[in-house]
Amino acid sequence: MPQTSKKVMINILLGLFIILSIGLLVYYSPAIIKIMSSMDNFRAYIHSTGHWGPVMFILFQILQIVVAPIPGEVVQVAGGYIYGVTLGSLYTTIGLIIGSAIAFYFTRYIGRAYISRLMQKKNNKWMSLIHDEKKFSAFLFIFFVIPGLPKDMLVFVAALTSISSFRFFTILIVGRLPWIIASTVIGSTIHMQQYTIAIIISVIAVIGFVLGYIYREKLVGLFSRSDRTKANPKAIPSYSTNRESRKIKRDTT
Numbered sequence: 001m002p003q004t005s006k007k008v009m010i011n012i013l014l015g016l017f018i019i020l021s022i023g024l025l026v027y028y029s030p031a032i033i034k035i036m037s038s039m040d041n042f043r044a045y046i047h048s049t050g051h052w053g054p055v056m057f058i059l060f061q062i063l064q065i066v067v068a069p070i071p072g073e074v075v076q077v078a079g080g081y082i083y084g085v086t087l088g089s090l091y092t093t094i095g096l097i098i099g100s101a102i103a104f105y106f107t108r109y110i111g112r113a114y115i116s117r118l119m120q121k122k123n124n125k126w127m128s129l130i131h132d133e134k135k136f137s138a139f140l141f142i143f144f145v146i147p148g149l150p151k152d153m154l155v156f157v158a159a160l161t162s163i164s165s166f167r168f169f170t171i172l173i174v175g176r177l178p179w180i181i182a183s184t185v186i187g188s189t190i191h192m193q194q195y196t197i198a199i200i201i202s203v204i205a206v207i208g209f210v211l212g213y214i215y216r217e218k219l220v221g222l223f224s225r226s227d228r229t230k231a232n233p234k235a236i237p238s239y240s241t242n243r244e245s246r247k248i249k250r251d252t253t
Helices: 003-035 039-048 050-066 072-109 112-122 125-131 133-145 152-159 165-191 195-231 235-252
Strands: none
Touching: 003 039, 039 050, 039 072, 039 165, 050 072, 050 152, 072 112, 072 152, 072 165, 112 152, 133 152, 133 165, 165 195
C-alpha cells in the first residue's frame, strides 16, 4: 500500500474512532452524571456490580483520563469512600497508569497530528517548553504535584515530545501518588465520619491549589525566559567582546 493511501486510511479510521467515542460519551453522559452525582450513588453502583466492582471503578478512572470531563480528584476521593485508603489508592493508581498509557501511546503512535493541531489551537504558553526535555520534565512534575490543576491534557502533550516512556511514567507516578493517597484519605474519613482529618487535608489541598494557580504563570514565564536566554545568548558574548576590545586598545596605546 502506498504511503499516502496508508496515511489517508489511518486518518479515516482515526476520525471514525473519534466520532464513535464522542457519540458514546454523549449517549452515556446522563447515566454517568447520575452515577457520579453523589458519593453514595457512586458507591451503590460500584457495589451493585459485585466482583466486577474494582474493574468498573478502574474503568471510571480510565474514562476520566481519556475522554470524560470528570475531575480526577472526584474519582480519587470516591476510591477512598468506597474501598478505603489502601485499595482505593491501588485501584486509582492502576486506572491512572492504564488511562495515561492509552492517551500517551495513542497520541505518540496514532493521533499525533490531530493532538498537535488541537494543542496549537489552544495556544497554550507552556507549549514552548516541549522542545527542552529537562525543563518540560520539571514542568510536568510541578503540575502533577500541585493539586487541582488540569493534569490529564499534559499526558497528550507529553506524547508529542521526545520524553521517554520510562521518564514520563516515573514523573507521573511520583508526582501524582501523594495526592492520590491524600484524596483517598479524605474519602475514607468522610465515609467513617471523621471529618477533622478530611477538613485538614482539604484545606492543605486548597492552599496548594491557590498558590499553584496564582504562580502558575510565573512558573511558565520562568521556564520561557530561560528558554529565550538559551536560544539568544548574544548579550554575554558581546559584553566579553567589548571588554576584550578595550583591553587590546589599552595595550596598543
